[in-house]
Amino acid sequence: MSQPSQYSLMRQRRFAPFFWTQFLGAFNDNVFKTALLTILTYDTLSWTELDPGLLNNLIPGLFILPFVLFSATAGQLADKFEKSRLVRYVKLLEILIMLVAAVGWMTHNLWLLVAAVAGMGLHSTMFGPVKYAYLPQKLQQDELVGGNGLIEMGTFVGILLGEVLGAVLVVWRPWGLELVTGVTIAIAILGWLASRGIPHAPAAQADLKINWNPLTETIRNIGFSRQNRPVFLSILGNSWFWFYGAIIIAQFPLYAKNVLHGDHSVFVLLLTAFSFGIGAGSLLCERLSGRKIEIGLVPFGSIGLSVFGFDLYLASLGYVNTATVDFIGFAAQQGSWRILLDCIMIGMFGGFFIVPLFAMIQTRCDRQHISRTIAGMNIMNALFMVAAALVAMVLLKSGFTIPEIFMATALMNALVAVYIFSLVPEFLIRFIAWLLIHTIYRVEWVDTDRIPEAGPALLVCNHVSYVDALVIMAASPRPIRFVMDHRIFKVPVLSWIFRSAKAIPIAPAKEDPWLMEKSFVDIAQALHEGELVCIFPEGRLTGDGELSEFRSGVRKIIERSPVPVIPMALRGLWGSMWTRSPGNPVGRSFRRGLWSRLSLAVGAPVLPQQATPDFLQQQVANLRGDWK
Incomplete structure (x- = not known):
């Protein structure tokens, strides 16, 4: 430190x-x-x-x-x-x-x-x-x-x-x-x-x-x-x-x-x-x-x-x-x-x-x-x-x-x-996040003090693994409302944790237009109440370690709730057992070894009027660099 x-x-x-x-x-x-x-x-x-x-x-x-x-x-x-x-x-x-x-x-x-x-x-x-x-x-x-x-x-x-x-x-x-x-x-x-x-x-x-x-x-x-x-x-x-x-x-x-x-x-x-x-x-x-x-x-x-x-x-x-x-x-x-x-x-x-x-x-x-x-x-x-x-x-x-x-x-x-x-599942979830970054990984925090301690903000990040939310949560000084795929939100047992942590399920418009609209209403309400909301604008886990195109949902959120947007980039998770990279997950983890390095880099807040999907994608790409 x-x-x-x-x-x-x-x-x-x-x-x-x-x-x-x-x-x-x-x-x-x-x-x-x-x-x-x-x-x-x-x-x-x-x-x-x-x-x-x-x-x-x-x-x-x-x-x-x-x-x-x-x-x-x-x-x-x-x-x-x-x-x-x-x-x-x-x-x-x-x-x-x-x-x-x-x-x-x-x-x-x-x-x-x-x-x-x-x-x-x-x-x-x-x-x-x-x-x-x-x-x-x-x-x-x-x-x-x-x-x-x-x-x-x-x-x-x-x-x-x-x-x-x-x-x-x-x-x-x-x-x-x-x-x-x-x-x-x-x-x-x-x-x-x-x-x-x-x-x-x-x-x-x-x-x-x-x-x-x-x-x-x-x-x-x-x-x-x-x-x-x-x-x-x-x-x-x-x-x-x-x-x-x-x-x-x-x-x-x-x-x-x-x-x-x-x-x-x-x-x-x-x-x-x-x-x-x-x-x-x-x-x-x-x-x-x-x-x-x-x-x-x-x-x-x-x-x-x-x-x-x-x-x-x-x-x-x-x-x-x-x-x-x-x-x-x-x-x-x-x-x-x-x-x-x-x-x-x-x-x-x-x-x-x-x-x-x-x-x-x-x-x-x-x-x-x-x-x-x-x-x-x-x-x-x-x-x-x-x-x-x-x-x-x-x-x-x-x-x-x-x-x-x-x-x-x-x-x-x-x-x-x-x-x-x-x-209060937040205690247990934070414990799991703390264990993850103190037993499996050596985490480098870069400018995480840019995550605001008070007031509303929208966090946007690349989506690399199934544990992205835990890593981001471990860096935050306060609770975060994560926007997540509705199918994962409904997984038995885990759904109780997600519901208790006040995660916001979202679905594509072609699958469930009512749920999609409700998700944006819930996000707006959370931001109105001064909370942090985190969204992965790619909409899915990366299959090759590279950034996918940021979808337009982030712009819709900002139009309803003009709050600061905090770009973030996860680095070093690609290839771990938690990702969709090719090969046996356990084998990948053994090759990486325990205490492998990963990083969360946080960028400067972006004004709402600048927060277009293309601009945010470029900010996240710059923060990530060549380290997947």
């Missing part, structure tokens, strides 16, 4: 201060929360007579509660007010909460600390909608995946480091409480200082009238999101990831103790492996997606979550150690590295799953409603995490072992994935 990588964003003011602000917030949340949980686990009697098990469930619940109660309000505030100022107010709130916690630490007042937990939940609730609404304002379309990857990596690294530091500091004798107090206040102040570098980010809807009723606003937000089906299902997919992750991570402490027979350091090791995987997967998304929003990675991530979740169950069955070990002793046990690899890969494929979903939500929802959409997603996430805790409790009560819970979660994930991808 010739463009700067995602890491270059860390040197830019539009991103770096924001990154460190959110990283320090996640870090501080977990230093404080983990320190409190640790001290209540190992020194309960000096703080309270309540059952430690009750407190260990109450405290995470209180942290999540503000997401349910106040996310709707937080989303409205993030859309109504300038974001950098709002972030600074939120960070000042964090300092105040840590000062309240300091009094609780120093006076051994448990309920002040519990109130601070709820306060930090409120802090995260207020920051969440700003976080994901800020990125589309400051990043270009081809930077969003990388930027989201960095944010997700920073969040999970912050969670991991916070949990480790919180657990270590609070038991440091004799100054544990003082250390936790000083460190959490210091981190909060550093977060506020970082927030002062965030550049101005204007309000999305400054005239918004705030509805202070969280229940009615939540219902309205979710109802609004449901109007955009891909966005709403992406929100559900995101919430499902938190359900999956919450079940898996919640089992780690007892899994480390009772199944792996490890001490606290083994639990930290498992969490480190999972967090490392999340960070690596989030950062790899930019390279695997080619710097664009590639929702084809979502099915890939989902497959990995099920495969490695199930393998974690199998690996646990093969672990036979019964002696108590620390993390070094655990690493020396037979089967331990397989368990760690499964934890890493679950995290990595989770990154592949969640980063494109965030980017899709940010780019496809109403820009004036983005913070409220994220707020609605946060509410869904919280509810799914509560549901995860209930499901885990039911499974344990039903006699499931922890490895069996891993297996059940992996199987549930597979069922949910099949359901979601059946509702």
Whole structure:
């Protein structure tokens, strides 16, 4: 990739201060929360007579509660007010909460600390909608995946480091409480200082009238999101990831103790492996997606979550150690590295799953409603995490072992994935396209940034193979309505995919004049609604690798809908198994070998008045050159 990588964003003011602000917030949340949980686990009697098990469930619940109660309000505030100022107010709130916690630490007042937990939940609730609404304002379309990857990596690294530091500091004798107090206040102040570098980010809807009723606003937000089906299902997919992750991570402490027979350091090791995987997967998304929003990675991530979740169950069955070990002793046990690899890969494929979903939500929802959409997603996430805790409790009560819970979660994930991808076949189609260009071919993209990110356009391309549409789709930043032969459109099973992808069937006038006329009406409607439409003006696959005459249909489309026309040329596909070239298809493919080169070249937009069939054919021929 010739463009700067995602890491270059860390040197830019539009991103770096924001990154460190959110990283320090996640870090501080977990230093404080983990320190409190640790001290209540190992020194309960000096703080309270309540059952430690009750407190260990109450405290995470209180942290999540503000997401349910106040996310709707937080989303409205993030859309109504300038974001950098709002972030600074939120960070000042964090300092105040840590000062309240300091009094609780120093006076051994448990309920002040519990109130601070709820306060930090409120802090995260207020920051969440700003976080994901800020990125589309400051990043270009081809930077969003990388930027989201960095944010997700920073969040999970912050969670991991916070949990480790919180657990270590609070038991440091004799100054544990003082250390936790000083460190959490210091981190909060550093977060506020970082927030002062965030550049101005204007309000999305400054005239918004705030509805202070969280229940009615939540219902309205979710109802609004449901109007955009891909966005709403992406929100559900995101919430499902938190359900999956919450079940898996919640089992780690007892899994480390009772199944792996490890001490606290083994639990930290498992969490480190999972967090490392999340960070690596989030950062790899930019390279695997080619710097664009590639929702084809979502099915890939989902497959990995099920495969490695199930393998974690199998690996646990093969672990036979019964002696108590620390993390070094655990690493020396037979089967331990397989368990760690499964934890890493679950995290990595989770990154592949969640980063494109965030980017899709940010780019496809109403820009004036983005913070409220994220707020609605946060509410869904919280509810799914509560549901995860209930499901885990039911499974344990039903006699499931922890490895069996891993297996059940992996199987549930597979069922949910099949359901979601059946509702939105675009995920599956993009996955097939992504596999095609990452396993069989080495693809060279030439000026694909000329495909517009918004607004209507007609794409015209030479027709070389049966996979032309998949290659073009893989290059596009948004969905494309393909015009295709009505006979292929009616192929059993595939017809469901084509129909769900909103392909437009067309027939020659002599075969079905009514369908032909309907096709042009559907194309005009799609262009009127601002969509991309792609047509192959030759009307059929090439039989010799050369361009056939462009038919007059393209002119008829432009006369009805005078939109820009984008000429494109596929190069390098001729002779593959997907074409009509002579000889055995499999034999042709073996001669070409795996990772054979192909290219998609995109030309400059052509004005509607210039877009005659002859002129477009010449443009496509020039783009293709001598490379068939």
